[in-house]
Amino acid sequence: MRVGFIGTGSMGSILIEAFIRSGALNPEQIIATNRTLTKVERLAQSYPGLQAAPSNKQTAAESDLLFLCVKPMEFKAVIDEIESVVSSQQTVVSITSPVMIRHLEELLPCKIAKIIPSITNYVLSGATLCIYGDRMLPEDEDLLENLLSHISAPIRVSEQYTRISSDLSSCGPAFLAFFVEKFVEAAVQTTGISEAEATQLASEMTLGTGKLLTTGGFSPAELQKRVAVPGGITAEALLIMEKELCGVFYDLIRTTHAKYEEDVEKVEARLFRTKVD
Ligand SMILES: NC(=O)c1ccc[n+]([C@@H]2O[C@H](COP(=O)([O-])OP(=O)(O)OC[C@H]3O[C@@H](n4cnc5c(N)ncnc54)[C@H](OP(=O)(O)O)[C@@H]3O)[C@@H](O)[C@H]2O)c1
Incomplete structure (x- = not known):
């Protein structure tokens, strides 16, 4: 199987590197391209055998499975270039949420999937969300999920x-890292502990907590209950978090969803704008 990547920026290169390091793909199976070619040429130097292609068209024509790793507003340019060379046997995978599967199905004759990776896939961890178009056969879905399982836990979600x-799963690492940063900042300023030591402690704690919540069999509520004995120090501190933080998550979700709706509209307008303008 030949796997292609259009766009080797942050997420495209994370996926390529994770697939190679996990043993899911050999560099020889990968063909990739990027608008600024030096980026993909650097990857080809790091992973001998990986083919840096000069164009999106060549990458698309030579791939069985093609990941589109460009930003939402860049999809139109890429689709215009590749539409004449993709066929019904190929699978095109978008990695961006505001590009709708039905729109890609309208514009390309191939099988369409959407996966949402996460920066955590860089360390072969975290989830990848999988959403499939109607042309995907069960064996196509299995093949993609088998590939993704080397770098993540593939989880099927509905496009809704x-x-x-x-x-x-995808913004979460930034949110959690913000929490850690602010916790460390307060620890340093309040007590004088060194930033390095506080960061190490908070990071190890984050890793361990993740394990408890995944393989450790704890739910978030059970974990809090186990740590926060009634009348103890953690319980007192949790009351503050309960009071100060709960509303934040509602605001956060309102904000991400409003921006998403805006992006979906802009992308749709860009994708279906007549070629006259
Ligand atoms: N970052 C994350 O954690 C994350 C997580 C999940 C999903 N995503 C999704 O991944 C997508 C890419 O994000 P990113 O963070 O990787 O962005 P990025 O670092 O800006 O990478 C985008 C890449 O696409 C290239 N590109 C743009 N137009 C192109 C074209 N017409 N043909 C070929 N290559 C083209 C850019 O090339 P240049 O070098 O010329 O700019 C750039 O290297 C976004 O839609 C985002 O929503 C990101």
């Missing part, structure tokens, strides 16, 4: 829940 699922 793409945004909220992405908030949790």
Whole structure:
């Protein structure tokens, strides 16, 4: 199987590197391109055998499975270039939430999937969300999920829940990192502990908590209950978080969803704008 990547920026290169490091793909199976070619040429130097292609068209023509790793507003240009060379046997995978599967199906004759990766896939961890178009056969879905399982936990979601699922799995690392940063900042300023030590402690704690919530068999509520004995120090502190933080998540979700709706509209307008303008 030949796997193509159009766009080797942050997420495209994370996916390529994770697939190679996990053993899911050999560099020889990968063909990739990027608007600024030096970026993909650097990847080809790091992973001998990986083919840096000079154009989107060549990458699309030579791939069985093609990942589109460009930003939403860049999809139109890429689709215009590749539409004449993709066929019904190929699968095109978008990695961005505001590009709708039905729109890609309207514009391209191939099988369409959407996956939402996460920066956590860089360390072969976290989820990838999988959403499938009607042309995908069960064996196409299995093949894609088998590939993704080397770098993540593939989780099927309905397109209706793409945004909220992405908030949790894909934006989540930034939100959690913000929490850690602010916790460390307060620890340093209040007590004088060194930033390095506080960061190490908070990061190890984050890793361990993730394990408890995934393989450790704890739900978030059970974990809090186990740590926060009634009348103890953690319980007192949790009351503050309960009072100060709960509303934040509603605001956060309102904000991500409003921006998403805006992006969906802009992308749709860009994709279906007549070629006259
Ligand atoms: N970052 C994340 O954590 C994350 C997580 C999940 C999903 N995503 C999705 O992944 C997508 C890409 O995000 P990113 O963070 O990787 O952005 P990025 O770093 O800006 O990468 C986009 C890449 O696409 C290239 N590109 C743009 N137009 C192109 C074209 N017409 N032909 C070929 N290559 C083209 C750009 O090339 P240049 O070098 O010329 O600019 C750039 O290298 C976004 O839609 C985002 O929503 C990101």
